[in-house]
Every structure is written in structure tokens, then in C-alpha cells.
Amino acid sequence: MRTNCVLAGVGGQGILFITKILHDAALTQGFRVMVSETHGMAQRGGSVVSHLRIGDMGSPLVRSGTADVLLVFEYGELSNTVGMLKRGGAAVVNRPSEEDAPSELQTYLKARGVTPHYMDAYGAAAQMGSPLTANVILLGFALSRLSFPMPFESVKETVERLSKEAFRGKNVEALRAGYDWSENGS
């Protein structure tokens, strides 16, 4: 079994933190993991991409066009990383309500049989009064829409374990809120 996952966004969004939650949760479930991260100059406001592979594999990089799932934390990064997805793959995308998907992107997603799941994680985080938890909200949303080999509970425990004391409560709340989020705003 292999799950190939790509996480994309920009520097400062806490993508390394989300990657850590996922790989640690996978490890507690007894899976082997391999991750590749962005450090250095690219972090300075540039695109940040993490590759996460769960199961037996050699390379830390997901081969382009073979990712099972894609998590996009900054909408503009979707067009940069959508080519990573395999045919029939699934994506979870943070899309502020004011943004519209360009038609070229929609055509590609359709041709490739990719299911995109959108939510406004910035909006949801602002509503909860903790704008910094947008990343964790999107993770919760991803767990409800995409198939990961780890159950929600194990990810939740990992969030509790890895969060700093001051953010623990808020992060768990954010994860739950993302998980329970629905398009008609419940």
C-alpha cells in the first residue's frame, strides 16, 4: 500500500507543521513514511511544497502525475501543483470565497477526472477568531473528504501531542471544525 500526498502553499502557512502531523499520525498507525520538504531560499515568500508518502517506497519525492491526493493551502498554488495528481486523484483546496476557478483549470480537472473539494479556510478561521488555524481547519476538511490510511482520531491525537500548550485547544477545535464543515454552512 502506498499513499502519495502533496501539500502546497506559500511560506509562513505552517505547511511543515501539517506535514508533521500527517507523518507522525501515519507512524503511530504502523506505516513507514517518507517526506520531502522545502527549506532555504524558496521559503522566502516562495511556493512551499511538501511530499508525503505513506507505505513502502524509496524516494521521498512523489513522481509528478501520480499523487493520490493534493492539499492546497493557498489557492494560487493549485495551478502550480495540479499536474502532480494522478488521473482520478482528489484535491482539497483553500479557496477564499472571492476567487473563481479559471476555466482552463476547470477543463483540466474535468479531463483528468480530478475531484476538487473547496472551502474558505481563511474565512472559517477568521470566523472562529483564530486566523492562524486556517491550515489545521483545511487539514480537518481534507480528512473528511479524502482517503488517508489513518483514522481521524489518530490525527486528532497527533495534533494534541504536537501542538504547543497555548494552541492545543484551538488547534483541536479547528481540526474538528474543518472535519465537520459543510458547503451549506452548518
Add this chain to the structure above:
Amino acid sequence: MVESPPVQRRVMLGNEAVARGLLEAGCRVICSYPGTPSSEILPAALELKREYGLDTYLEWSVNEKVAFDNAYAAALSGKRAACVMKQVGLNVACDSLMSAAYLGTVGGFVVVSCDDPGPHSSQTEQDTRLMGLFAKVPVYDPSTPEEAVDMIAAAFELSEAEKIPVILRPAIRVCHAKQDILQRPIASGAAVADFRKDPMRWAATPKFRYLLHKELNGKLDGIVHEPKWSQGFNKNPMEAAGRSPVGIIAGGVPYVSVLDILSDTGNESVPVLKVGMPHPYPRELLNDFCTRCDHVLVVEETGAMLELILEAFPHVRGRNTGHVPKEGELVPEVIYDCMSRFFSDVGGPSLAPVMDEKEAALLKQVGPVPRRPTLCPGCPHRAAFYSIRKRFPKAIYTSDIGCYTLGLNLGAVDTVLDMGAGLTLGSGFYQAYHQDGREKMIVATMGDSTFYHSGVTALINAVYNQAHLLLVILDNKTTAMTGMQPTPGLGIRADGSPGGVIPLERLVRGCGVDSVITHDPYDLPGFMKALDRAGEIAVEGGVSVLIAEHPCVIAYRDGLEKKTVTVTDACNGCLLCMQRFECPAFELVPGEEKKVRINERLCSGCGVCVHVCRQQAIECA
């Protein structure tokens, strides 16, 4: 509190694994200069030192040559020691490496040099394996973090047994990969410093160097013929009398990508020779594999070292036959294409493309727009570069290696060669123009850490040879690009303990510069005046230095004073703030092309932009 589950395996960053490997092998001394992708190794070692209560000596050295020599002395004293740097750092330490190969070592001595194919954060894609070939020292080339740990143990044993420095070359996809790794016990090395004098060796004159060279050649011969040094790292899957129509030779990170691709596509039967110890190169193993395969593809990073060794075989393909690109990182999709082309040329298995032509054409239409790196919102360098460009629009801007290379985006960086060249190219340009009777304004920029690394000798040279230039030292009180390591200006050592302080201003004066001004670039109008003054002095009197002093907004983010910045209706959409000042916290109001607003998630609240807007449309409170 939630308790950690009991695990023997821990997910570790490759660089953490390297640090752990060094300490598991009983390494007592580690010296390093930060540089992507090597920077996390020393901090990880520090954490382990604390966790296990070790007495390991760890230092951030002033540069890589200094790191090499300091660690090497510990090895000459009989201890296991390592120096850690990025691949271009080894250029700085190359002088020492070449000579240390001749002298040999007493305690195990490992040089960790991290390669950056791509390059992601370097000025070249150079291949450390070739430095090993050049210097005549053994090289281990790990494919994964886990293998790096095993190779470090072997490297120390080899180094001690054969009395020779050994290189470990982890590439960026090992350094910045994460893998679950079995935690082995940390061994506390017990050797006590005991330097045995032997001037014929440690201070050998040229006549004796010849003998040392001969001895070195003998060591390499012995190493390549002793299977235990490469056992488990060089792997030949072919049986004694086996033959195959196709075969692949690979090492380092590309090796695991090749295996993944063969397994993804059901082609596990294709034999792959792994070369984990590329130097001294296993000629017999390579020759044997090549004679058993009708067609061979070599996939290696980042040079063509093995291919060069196999040049006599016409059926070997790789970079030199156009089957593998000669530049760029060999990421899995590139390797997939290489293998696909190779197989189709020689009648091997066929690899289907992951995307059909129609899909590929549609993806092209999506038009990826990669973000270029920029200085952070609130970065003091932005204010400095903006001012430099404003005050000296016709100058030649020589700059250097660090975050501030991104002054490029503000049009205030013309050259970036290597560490220290902001000054040396600056004085060189001055002399080249001066020779023709022309006085060209030169503004050199250099960060504080880079100045300590290799700016000092360059400044002395500029003063000595009477260049006229303005050096702006961008003093942000840290080594920001590589992860906020302390500098000698702060008097804080790697472990946070107090160290000697070398204040920039005194150092600059000590290099013979009379005119040194320090000013905070956040005070944009005042900083521009300081630039004018320093510029005049440079034109009249020679080298003039302006220290642009303001702490890095990331390193010192706690307790940062944050102003509320807003754009008023006076904004006429000239976009100077977005294009010239280039702060990422500005964005267009959605649906409008000529109206700017502040993205509050990104704005640091520095308020410098207030002075930039010609319409006075930016306010801050």
C-alpha cells in the same frame, strides 16, 4: 498532557539523522558553517547533546575552511570529528581538504558536504563526489536518511583504519527528506586529546609530500580492494553468470527513484547496480556489470562521474549520450522520462506516460505561475535596497550570498558570484574603470554573517589597493537565510552560551576604513541622507562603510512593534509600492486593476512603505 506513544522508530529529517549518525558513531567534535541544505545538522546535534548529556564540542565556525581545520585538529588529537557544510562550502575548505588527504588522520575524520542539485539554494550544481576524486579521498553517497546513518558509521571506521579523511555526500533529498528511522544508542566517544608530534607528517615539506602522496595512493588501492568498506553500499543484483538485455547503474537519491519506477511499472526484473561508494570507484564491479548487460543506463547526480569511468563501453548511456539531462535535479519524473527513452531506444520494457497528449496540452493551458522568492514583509533589507536604488540609480551594485540576494527584485543587485564577492567584485569593477580614467560609483552590499565569513580580507584588500566604493553591510543580527544562526557580532555561540563579541564597526575600522556610519534603514528619510553622506566620502576618500542595522523580522519576531497600515482613497494605482518596493503585503483590490490594499495576514506593520507612496495614500497608526 498527552503522552507520546512508545516508538523505537522516529520520523527524522535527513539532517537530524546525519547528526544522530555522527553521535551514534562517537563523534566528539562537530564544526560547521550554515548553508542550505546542510544547516540543520549542527542544531540537531546540539539537541541530542542536551538530550543525552554529552560533552560533544559543537561550533558554528566563521567559515567552512575554519570549520574544516578546527575539526581536523580534533581528529589529529585522536578524536572522532566531523565538519559539516554545503557543497560550495567545500570549495572554501578545498585547500585544507587537498592537503589533509596527504597528511591523513589519527581519529576518524568525516567531511559532510551536502549537495544541491537543482540548484534550490546554491550558486552551482557541483558534485561533491568529484571533489572526492579530485582530492583523492573516499566518498559515501547515501540514497536515504537511513542509509546516511549506516554510512557515517562505516566512514568513521574506514577513516580510522586507513588514516584518511572520508566524505559523506548527502544530497538535498536526503538532507530535507524525512523518514522513520530506528533509534540506535548514542555512543559517547572516550578518546582524550593526545596530539603526537610528527613534523615529518603534520608539517611535511614538499620533498616529504611526495612520499605522503605515494602513501595516499596506496591507501586508496587498499580501500577499493577491501570489500568490507563498500559492503551493503555497492550492490550488484546480478548472479555470477547472469546476463540481462538492459541494466541500470545508479547511486545516491536517483537510485531509490529508479527502484520506485521499476516497481510502479512492474519491471522489477531489470537489474540495478547501486554504487553507494563512488570513490575510490569500484572499477571491477562496474566493468563486470557492463559486460553482463547488453545496454546500460547510468543515472547519477549531479555530474557524470561513473559515466566518465565507463567511457570505454559504447553501450553505456547517460548524460553524454543525451539520455539524461546534463543539468537540473533528477526528480522522479525526469528519471522516468530518461528510463522511458533509454528502454525505447534499446528495446527494453515500455513505460507508459502518466499523462496523454491531450491532458498534457490542457495542463500547459493552466499555465503554472511559480512564485518568485521575495524578501519578507517588513524585511529591513527591502528598505535598504530601495534607498540604495533611489540614491545611486547609476551605480554598479555588487552583492553577495544571503536573503539579500533578493535585492535583485528591487533592481539593486547586479552581481552575485560567491561569498565575499560583493566586495571583491566591487573593488575589481572600480579598478577596471579607474584604469581608463573613469570613476564609477560602486555600491557593494553584504550581510553581517557573510562579512565575517569572507568580507574581512576583501575589505582589507579594497582599502590597501585604494578602491573607492561604498559598502553597505546589511546587519540584521543573524544568518537569516539558513535558519537564524548567530553571528560573531552577537557574542552568542552555537549552544546559546556567551562567546567573544566582534562588533562590526570596530572590525571595519580595524580593516583600515576611517568612515563608518551606522543607521537604521527603517528610518527611510534618515537612511537616505546617511547614504548620501557615505557615498560622498567613498567618491572622495576611498572605501566608506554604512552599516544598515535592523534586526531580522523573523529571527526577532517576538515583541515586534506592529503598526496598523492602511491604504486610503488617495491611492491612484501607480503600483510603485507593489512593483518597486515589492512588498508582498500589498495586493490589488479584487476586481480592480488600479487599487491597492494591505493583506493583513502578511503585513508586518513596519510602516516603512508610508515613505514610499508618492500620493501619501499609505497611513499607519
